[in-house]
Amino acid sequence: MTTPAPTPTDTGTPSPTPTGTGQVQALQTGLAAEHAVIWGYGLVGAHAGDALLAQVRDDDDAHRTLRDDTIGLVGRYGGDPVSTEPEYALPFPVTDRASALRLAIHLEEGAAAAWRYAVAATDDVEVRRTALTALSDAAVRATRWRLALPTSPATVAFPGG
Amino acid sequence: MVAVARRSVLIGGSLGVGLLVAGCTSGGPSSPAPTSPAAPDPLLAELADERSLIAAYDATMARYPAVRARLRSVRDDHAAHAAALVTALGAAASSSPGEATSSAGSSAGSSAGSSAGGATPSAAPSGSPVPATVAAAVAVLRAAERSAASARGTVALTAPPDRARLLAGISASEASHVAVLP
Numbered sequence: 001m002t003t004p005a006p007t008p009t010d011t012g013t014p015s016p017t018p019t020g021t022g023q024v025q026a027l028q029t030g031l032a033a034e035h036a037v038i039w040g041y042g043l044v045g046a047h048a049g050d051a052l053l054a055q056v057r058d059d060d061d062a063h064r065t066l067r068d069d070t071i072g073l074v075g076r077y078g079g080d081p082v083s084t085e086p087e088y089a090l091p092f093p094v095t096d097r098a099s100a101l102r103l104a105i106h107l108e109e110g111a112a113a114a115w116r117y118a119v120a121a122t123d124d125v126e127v128r129r130t131a132l133t134a135l136s137d138a139a140v141r142a143t144r145w146r147l148a149l150p151t152s153p154a155t156v157a158f159p160g161g
Numbered sequence: 162m163v164a165v166a167r168r169s170v171l172i173g174g175s176l177g178v179g180l181l182v183a184g185c186t187s188g189g190p191s192s193p194a195p196t197s198p199a200a201p202d203p204l205l206a207e208l209a210d211e212r213s214l215i216a217a218y219d220a221t222m223a224r225y226p227a228v229r230a231r232l233r234s235v236r237d238d239h240a241a242h243a244a245a246l247v248t249a250l251g252a253a254a255s256s257s258p259g260e261a262t263s264s265a266g267s268s269a270g271s272s273a274g275s276s277a278g279g280a281t282p283s284a285a286p287s288g289s290p291v292p293a294t295v296a297a298a299v300a301v302l303r304a305a306e307r308s309a310a311s312a313r314g315t316v317a318l319t320a321p322p323d324r325a326r327l328l329a330g331i332s333a334s335e336a337s338h339v340a341v342l343p
Contacts, residue, residue: 112333120326125318132314132329139333143340153234155337157241158330 020124024079026117027070027127030134033114034067035084040107043090047100052148059104059141063111066134073130101149108142109160116160135160202253204246204324207313207331211243214305221302225295228343232302235338242331249327303342310335 041060048056074081094103115138118131139159146154218236222229247254292298310332317328 116326116329119317119329120322128318132317135329136333136336139337140340143337154341155235155238155334157238157334159333159337160330
């Protein structure tokens with residue numbers, strides 16, 4: 001697990017809630033997952049087909065917004081935001097619509113796992129709220145991709161494992 | 162076989178460590194249950210709500226067989242939620258009347274789902290009657306899911322780590338249910 005050293009250079013913004021713990025580690029876990037998901041959605045978009053391009057674009061946009069917001073939060077809590085990897089290995093070959101949608105499900109399940117971990121990794125209420133929203137949004141998107149594939153059941157009892 | 166995504170592996174590693182940390186710092190899945198007549202365990206309210214949801218699904222499926230297949234898996238999710246809450250409550254769960262199932266996970270959920278059908282859940286309070294149209298009945302379930310997701314999420318914000326993780330997962334599951342209700 002990556003634990004970058006906190007940056008001693010103060011940008012002038014005080015830590016939002018100095019009493020909480022674990023904020024940076026929680027956020028970095030979510031951020032690392034968002035980097036991977038955004039990389040993966042490029043591949044999803046290339047194979048999902050025209051009919052689903054709007055859904056791919058919406059989800060990709062949502063993850064990019066969350067990534068940017070999370071980078072900002074890591075900085076506010078004194079961390080050095082983790083960077084994206086140049087490349088990520090795939091869990092299976094992505095060659096057509098079905099495999100592209102299965103990848104989208106896989107990506108959202110990965111995001112859900114990371115943010116669910118983040119909920120428990122900090123006691124900071126605001127960071128927990130961010131993680132909880134990200135977890136719920138990932139669960140909803142995974143369900144929509146399962147409906148689009150389609151595959152059943154479309155929901156799971158515990159998103160993120 | 163292509164290797165699993167490197168980042169996924171890293172995430173998995175983090176999760177494992179996180180679970181260990183949670184287990185070490187807060188004593189595992191069963192949090193200390195107050196034996197003194199103090200305030201009731203806050204998870205009891207969440208468990209009661211899950212059982213109400215299960216009863217509402219059972220009643221709707223009994224009344225409208227056309228949507229039964231669609232609602233079945235959602236109902237099974239709630240059975241898994243209830244079973245996990247019973248496990249987390251430990252001894253405190255027995256202070257409320259309830260199902261005998263104490264094992265967590267989807268197996269408990271699916272077994273409960275396959276056996277119950279329209280049977281009467283022992284603990285669920287008899288809720289309001291099922292609406293007169295299937296659309297209205299599903300709308301009631303949809304609203305109940307939104308409310309449940311919000312309630313579980315709110316409790317998760319200040320709960321100990323292991324409970325926060327459980328409640329966050331339940332809350333996210335319930336948010337996703339809204340997307341499958343026809």
